[in-house]
Amino acid sequence: MSRKGVLTIISGFSGAGKGTLVKELVKEHDYSLSISATTRKPREGEVHGREYFFLTREEFECMIEGGQLIEWTEYVGNYYGTPRAYVEEQLEQGKDVILEIEIEGALHVRNLFPDSLLLFITPPDADELRKRLISRGTETMDVINKRLKRASEEADFMKDYDFIIVNDCLKDCVDCIHQVITNEHYKTTNQNAFIAEMKHELEAFKEGE
């Protein structure tokens, strides 16, 4: 296992169940969850500093200007962004960090952190996506239609992710994501220290001939 933390970026269609998945992942396993900043209004039950840092536009723009966000975007009229400090601290401490962010932000973070793991969460089909958005009951039909149209545009970016994870059964999906992140530690690019040590030790046999 590598000692460096893995940065996992979770994106997907609005309505794919990302929020619930991420909550379960953090509850069941030892992940550090990056908390995003946003200017959107809190939904019922959402708490400042837990689901999001709920900021005013002025506060958010101040963080952009100060370079305190590793990514930010404007989506359906609101800002969303990821504070830099927490992510970098956790990775340095060897903790696996999960970021749940929109696609544009995800691709931007991949440029800043080339070893990050990009997971795209999707329902099994488009009809199921529509049903989930409606049954959530927190949005107007106008917003739901906007999100569905957006999903059809976002589908073009699925190919830029490392893995496509279908969220059909919550528990299976959580297990699958946890396994994909766990395996990331075995990737050769995360094993440089082990490879160097093994090569060093084997040198002795070469010289011994």
Place this chain on the structure above:
Amino acid sequence: MSRKGVLTIISGFSGAGKGTLVKELVKEHDYSLSISATTRKPREGEVHGREYFFLTREEFECMIEGGQLIEWTEYVGNYYGTPRAYVEEQLEQGKDVILEIEIEGALHVRNLFPDSLLLFITPPDADELRKRLISRGTETMDVINKRLKRASEEADFMKDYDFIIVNDCLKDCVDCIHQVITNEHYKTTNQNAFIAEMKHELEAFKEGE
């Protein structure tokens, strides 16, 4: 899950325990094991058509000339190679195929099958490798020393593999390999059919606006 089989290539230091691992993988899970052809002498208990196809040099060279091997190499004075027909048939039928082959052959097969998964198996350290080679008791010290020197050269190719899997505990290692192969099906490159279908379905929402 993709319907196309995943071709997994397992290599590693001689003495890393690849043979036992592969036997367990095939026993515990539904993998198709590619059987190599070789000109080396059978070890005690090895059966023609099970561990290897044991061929004469003349028979082996005839397969090379006929293009019936996807890779072949000469190692410590013997030929080793992979018959083409079986691998291609199994992958087309959606079966996951495991190839246990030497490094040169592995890198050659990766060129022929770019989506193949390359796993490098290693003991936890060099001293353990030496101990395992000695305790196997099937080789002379001269052959063991040759294998150790070879290992120090082979270590340069660890970086060309996708994953480095440490074989410390057999069961954990089998589970780990099985999980890495399972996850391969979720990779975006193995989800082209699903992505195309999802995009097609979502188009309806775009046009419906």
